[in-house]
Amino acid sequence: MTRPRLHSHYDTLRVERGASADGVRTAYRRLAQKFHPDKHQGRSAAALVMAQINQAYEVLSDPAQRSAYDEWLASEDARLAGRGADAVVFTPDRFGWGAWLVWATASLAVLTVGYVVIATWAPAPAAVRPAAQAQVPQRAQAQPAAGDTASAQPAPAPRPAKSL
Structure with a gap:
């Protein structure tokens, strides 16, 4: 089983942790040429990658910052090693x-x-009247009033068309 390990500036520059200053500079120049934003116009990710490369080189090129970073990295590695298999590491x-x-x-x-x-494929549901129609009772037709003769008479039948 491999030990969990943090992603470090060394990993960003793709060099070993004990790399010399010349090895760090060479790796920085190689990656800067490969990922420079001018070569990848229109890609915002290129600027982010270049910013990470610049930050890693800034820390690893200065001997004082590099020794402080190495101490911090060693302490984090020891802390992660103490956790054992329960360590959650981003992969x-x-x-x-x-x-x-x-x-x-x-x-x-x-x-x-x-x-x-x-x-x-499912069978179609049975035709069901909507609930609003099912609750409304049929209305009885209006009965003509007793004194109303106009509505009591049936409507005249249509006349047949005259022939010429």
Whole structure:
């Protein structure tokens, strides 16, 4: 089992922890050329990566800052080693955000297809009158008043069309 280890400035510059000042400078120049924002215009991540590289080089190029950083790193490593297997250490995702996007899209597609299949194959519900119509009773037709002769007479039948 590997011991948990912090991500350090050494890891950022991709050098060993005991690297010489020349090795740190060479690694910084190589990474600065590779990740310089001018080579990656339009990508905001390039500026962030370059900022991390600059910060790592700033600490590791100064002997006083480097020795203080090495002491802090050793104490953190000892603290993590004391925790044993319970240590929670960030490990970057091997597949990145693209895998999560594919997983979410596939899940949504499966759920959609499942719903369509169930809705298609399930028997249709019986025709039920809406509740509002079921509660309203049928109204009786109005009876003509006793003295009302106009409404009591039936409507005249339509006349047949005259032939020429």
